[in-house]
Amino acid sequence: MRGFVPVLMLAAALASPTAHASEASIRQLFQSKIPDVTVESVNRAPMPGLYEVVANGHIFYTDEKVNFIIRGVLFDARTAPMRNVTRARDAELTAQALTRSTENAIKRVRGNGRRVIYTFEDPNCGYCRQQQKELLKLNDVTIYTFLWPILSPDSVEKSRAVWCSKDRAKAWDDLMTRGIVPQGEARCDAPFDKNMDLARRFGANGTPAVFLADGSMLGGFVTAEKIEEAFKAPPAR
Numbered sequence: 001m002r003g004f005v006p007v008l009m010l011a012a013a014l015a016s017p018t019a020h021a022s023e024a025s026i027r028q029l030f031q032s033k034i035p036d037v038t039v040e041s042v043n044r045a046p047m048p049g050l051y052e053v054v055a056n057g058h059i060f061y062t063d064e065k066v067n068f069i070i071r072g073v074l075f076d077a078r079t080a081p082m083r084n085v086t087r088a089r090d091a092e093l094t095a096q097a098l099t100r101s102t103e104n105a106i107k108r109v110r111g112n113g114r115r116v117i118y119t120f121e122d123p124n125c126g127y128c129r130q131q132q133k134e135l136l137k138l139n140d141v142t143i144y145t146f147l148w149p150i151l152s153p154d155s156v157e158k159s160r161a162v163w164c165s166k167d168r169a170k171a172w173d174d175l176m177t178r179g180i181v182p183q184g185e186a187r188c189d190a191p192f193d194k195n196m197d198l199a200r201r202f203g204a205n206g207t208p209a210v211f212l213a214d215g216s217m218l219g220g221f222v223t224a225e226k227i228e229e230a231f232k233a234p235p236a237r
Contacts, residue, residue: 029066057201094215104191111140116213120148123158127221132176137224146195164188
C-alpha cells in the first residue's frame with residue numbers, strides 16, 4: 001500500500017477547482033504529447049480535477065491541461081475498505097472488449113449457458129488440453145475460446161483448420177480431447193492477429209489465459225473447482 005501513497009498525493013495535488021475542460025481538448029492534448037498511442041476514451045475520474053484517459057487499452061490519469069500524466073492506481077478512500085477504482089475500471093474495459101470480440105471466438109454452450117467464460121488457447125499447448133478437460137466438467141456455461149496460435153507454425157495450421165471447419169466447436173473439442181486434426185483445405189480468413197492484439201491488450205503473456213464475464217482474469221490453467229468458486233465469488237472491489 002505504501003507504494004501507492006505518492007501516486008495518491010500527486011493526484012491530490014493535481015485536482016483543480018477550476019472549470020472542467022472539454023473531454024475533446026484533453027483527448028487532443030494527450031494525443032499530441034504521446035503520439036505513439038491511440039486515445040480511445042476520456043472521462044472524468046471520481047476525483048475532482050482528474051480525468052481518466054484510456055489509450056491502447058491502458059488507463060492513465062491526467063489534469064485538465066494534461067500537464068501531468070499518472071500511470072498508477074487510484075483508490076477511493078471514502079469507502080471501507082478502500083475501493084480500487086483503477087482495477088474495477090480495468091475489469092470493466094476488459095469485459096467490454098471481450099464482449100465486442102465474440103465473433104472471433106469459438107462458442108460452446110453447455111446446459112443453459114447462463115455463466116460466461118473466455119479462454120485464449122493454442123492447440124499445441126499442453127496446459128490448454130488440460131484446461132479443456134476442466135472446462136468439460138462445468139455445467140450451464142457459455143465458453144468463448146479465442147484461438148491464439150503462438151507456439152509454432154504447426155499451431156497456426158491446426159488453428160486455421162479448426163476455424164475453417166463447418167462445426168468449429170466440434171473440431172476444437174475433437175482436436176483437444178482426441179487429437180483429431182480437421183481434414184480438408186483450410187482456406188478462410190482467420191482472426192488470429194485480432195486475437196493476439198486482444199490478448200496483449202489484457203496483459204496475457206501465454207496460453208491458456210482464462211477470463212470471467214466481468215473482465216477479471218483467473219490466470220493460466222485453472223481447475224473447474226477454482227472456476228466454480230470464481231463464479232460464486234462477489235465482484236472484486
